[in-house]
Amino acid sequence: MTSLIVKTIFLIATSALSVSATAKNDHKKHVAKAAPAQHYAQRAEAMRFADDLAERRGLDREWVRQAIGQARLLREVPRLVLPPPRGVPKNWAAYRARFVEPVRIRAGLRFWQDNAEALARAEREYGVPAEIIVGIIGVETLYGQHMGGYRVIDALATLSFDFPDAHPRAAERRAFFQRELEQFLTLMDRTGIDPHDPRGSYAGAMGMGQFMPSSWTRWAVDFDGDGRIDLWRSAQDAIGSVANYFVGHGWTAGMPTHYAVRFDTAGLQLDELLAPDILPTFSAAGMAAKGAQVQGEGAHHAGPLALVELQNGADAPSYVAGTENFYAVTRYNWSSYYAMAVIELGRAVAAQRAVP
Template identity: 75%
Template sequence: MLKTLSTAIFWIAACALPVSAAAQKHPKPRKTAAPATASAAAVGSSVLYATRPEALQFADDLAERRDLDREWVRQAIGQARFLPQVPKLMLPPAKGTAKNWRVYRSRFIDPVRIRAGTRFWQDNAEALARAEREFGVPAEIIVGIIGVETIYGQQMGNFRVMDALATLAFDFPAAHPRAAERQAFFQRELEQFLSLTHRTNVDPFEPRGSYAGAMGLGQFMPSSWVRYAIDFDGDGRVDLFNSPADAIGSVASYFVAHGWKPGMPTHYAVQFDPARLQLDELLAPDILPSFSPASMQAKGAVLDAAGAQHAGPLALVELQNGDDARSYVAGTENFYAITRYNWSSYYAMAVIELGREVAAARAAARP
């Protein structure tokens, strides 16, 4: 999915994690005695991955692939701790749990986030305007992302990223319907994280993030940090924890790499003609834009005037509301681009609507 970006994105110096003075050298191994058992899940959070032969074999393979110091990688992985709560958080909701867009929306579009978003936009208006100018991603979309992800830096996560990634790399819950695929993903993320921290002289146990290992104001996974994060404030490094400008530019960079089209709306209103409606066919591609406006309308989806003139494919996006009637919009390629940040149409709509609400509150506050 990686597309060509400015070479600045791949400049190693610009991919540095924020480093404290105490972490300027490679971390020395912690002299912690390893528990006797080899089963992390059986013992709990006191277990170090030094007790797990498969984890140390992974460390050896990683060191060889990445040309990293073998002992440094073994000790980093060996000192990571199993977090028993993390695998539980990765399991999908129980079957039969009804999705509800209105409830989901209320979690993110609320006075706290709107006020925080207004302050964030005011404080970072120049960086947001420059990102919109250079990347074509509207300021309100960037504001929506950072607000949904972390309430503008208020909730960036308190898990040690090293522990979270190791737990999901070696103890991803087998009950998950895509357990093998997801575990492989987190093994790759652990590899990216260790490679990044090694070359930038950061203690891998210093960064804190989400239970899935996402970091900073925009909650970038390690692979996204390496591929898409940019130094937008011009200080020679990337700091997604403490530099709102870097976070703003990096979110915009991510969207451009995932197909954002400047000037295109995210979605249009849609209604149905019951006599012609072919709902199953319209929903079959899920949220992937697959229909021209004409073909969508031929299947009974009635677009508003702007949607009928849209140049490009559309998708019928369905949002459940519990037991109430479902909501629908016609999503564009930009709506789909937002779902590449988080693969959920509910998430994308929350981002869009939070950004709009913050923009409206900001406009209303002007003299």
């Protein structure tokens, strides 16, 4: 998702996206054991929300009430958005292995071969390298193979009205999902799609690139020119939409995503360098003055940089100097681990494509 995807979920390096990848299987197991479905028509606060939404958006009141009223509580979903227990170590090597692996690389190669023209056009028109787009779609859904089996209306209603109070940012997250539910129903009304038909992730993300409804509304494009946007079945639309999303979040054509960095341990001011987290803050010279020397052409990088730390469990962390384009990748998912997985998967597929 996008920068709007639940931030907390993806701060956990070793488990974040593995939950998303296995959500369909978990859902099937729970369906067999679940208590009778609770529909939101039974919930007064959901119906009040429906009435207010219809009035503010100029939508048919009964249509909105029916759409939300027929949504079902997904009892397993609230636990999926809770942060893991404290003390779970982050491990970049383990996280990377989940995504930069032979099955995903082979699938990425096929996807690139099948969509080479669209990827090249997206790179020309938006300035986003094909390998970044390939990396995103590969990490998100294994090139459309795992787009999620939850009804989007159920996921969004569950997280709008039954978001777990135990979450440290429950009020903020609940409001976020209510906005997404509003965007989703507005989108369904505009496109004429039955709101009970779309399937997606347990958080309500849709299509090959896992766009939340607000991202779909703002950034999705009809890249295949057929007069409609279909992020589930049109690889071209997904490719163009991912590229457009990056441009909308500050992607600069031609800028690298990161550089290698070497420490001068005698003068290293690590705490100060890590304080801004992944937000590009320091010049290359400023980083060097604090004991982190950006390598290669990065020593002359004109824009701000961030020292990105990737923990490796009990082993020493890995570090890179992230540019504004690295930060742009994290706007798709607020995690440096995610961003590096996207970048390295895309590079691995590109390297395989270059093999004679």
